[in-house]
Amino acid sequence: MAHSSASKLGVAIVTGASSGIGKVYAERLARRGYDLVLVARREDRLRQIAADLADRFQVCTEVLVADLSEQVGVSAVADRISRDRSVSLLVNNAGFSALKPLTETPDDVMVRMIALNVTALTALSKTALVAFKARGSGVLINVGSGAGFAPYPGIPVYGATKAYVYLFTQSLQSEVEATAVRVQLVLPGAVISEGWDVAGGAELDPLPDSIVMTTEDCVDAALAGLDQGELVTAPSLQDASGMRDYEAVAATLLQAMFDGRPAPRYGLRS
Numbered sequence: 001m002a003h004s005s006a007s008k009l010g011v012a013i014v015t016g017a018s019s020g021i022g023k024v025y026a027e028r029l030a031r032r033g034y035d036l037v038l039v040a041r042r043e044d045r046l047r048q049i050a051a052d053l054a055d056r057f058q059v060c061t062e063v064l065v066a067d068l069s070e071q072v073g074v075s076a077v078a079d080r081i082s083r084d085r086s087v088s089l090l091v092n093n094a095g096f097s098a099l100k101p102l103t104e105t106p107d108d109v110m111v112r113m114i115a116l117n118v119t120a121l122t123a124l125s126k127t128a129l130v131a132f133k134a135r136g137s138g139v140l141i142n143v144g145s146g147a148g149f150a151p152y153p154g155i156p157v158y159g160a161t162k163a164y165v166y167l168f169t170q171s172l173q174s175e176v177e178a179t180a181v182r183v184q185l186v187l188p189g190a191v192i193s194e195g196w197d198v199a200g201g202a203e204l205d206p207l208p209d210s211i212v213m214t215t216e217d218c219v220d221a222a223l224a225g226l227d228q229g230e231l232v233t234a235p236s237l238q239d240a241s242g243m244r245d246y247e248a249v250a251a252t253l254l255q256a257m258f259d260g261r262p263a264p265r266y267g268l269r270s
């Protein structure tokens with residue numbers, strides 16, 4: 001396997017680095033001294049960002065143009081992770097939403113959303129964990145959403161893809177707990193980005209400042225959470241006990257489901 005990085009920290013791969021949260025991740029990781037591979041579909045933007053970060057932070061930057069809703073795009077990124085030992089961090093950030101009831105969501109949008117938000121994230125998580133475990137270290141950051149906690153009107157598919165990211169990423173902790181590999185789940189709330197236009201939700205503007213966060217604050221809090229060793233980071237959740245309570249209730253429900261007797265309320269036993 002090749003070594004491509006001159007940086008002591010190695011190479012960070014950021015998906016969805018051409019705008020929004022991913023663009024800020026790229027900037028902050030370059031600032032920390034990571035070399036970068038920037039992934040998205042808009043090559044012009046990626047090249048501009050790559051040149052700017054290489055210039056400002058004296059790191060190596062590379063552009064990998066890939067549509068991650070297509071298998072060929074996922075394979076290109078997976079290959080980059082597998083064949084270069086210096087890849088030490090992956091941010092699975094690329095994702096999109098569509099603000100529509102299910103019955104009005106075009107089939108191709110539905111399919112591409114699941115392919116990007118779920119399938120690509122799953123495949124790249126697997127590739128990264130296989131590589132990082134073999135290399136003895138590495139950091140996987142998966143970007144979910146507060147929208148994965150409970151149904152929210154108008155985003156049935158998006159919310160469900162983010163519920164998947166929550167459960168999937170939490171499930172990976174048991175696979176890395178005895179290793180130096182880290183997995184962090186990041187759950188942004190409402191963050192101002194182009195993603196809202198992509199979702200067709202511009203009519204939501206202007207949301208009150210009190211509930212929306214900047215991309216910079218979101219990523220800075222997420223990286224602070226990473227530095228603090230958090231497994232789950234919710235930048236906008238003011239009281240972290242809410243997350244612990246949620247996890248405790250979910251774990252109790254899971255245990256309670258293991259019972260061979262139909263519940264009395266169904267009246268099957270006299």
Ligand SMILES: NC(=O)c1ccc[n+]([C@@H]2O[C@H](COP(=O)([O-])OP(=O)(O)OC[C@H]3O[C@@H](n4cnc5c(N)ncnc54)[C@H](OP(=O)(O)O)[C@@H]3O)[C@@H](O)[C@H]2O)c1
Binds near residue numbers: 015019041196
């Ligand atoms: N903004 C929020 O309120 C919010 C809240 C919670 C979670 N999130 C999550 O945060 C992540 C980033 O979203 P954002 O708000 O920063 O939105 P954004 O500004 O629209 O950024 C999305 C990024 O994903 C890339 N992308 C989209 N489709 C892609 C594809 N098929 N293949 C490869 N790259 C693709 C886009 O680049 P190209 O178009 O150039 O491909 C862009 O770089 C998403 O996972 C989103 O669900 C956002």
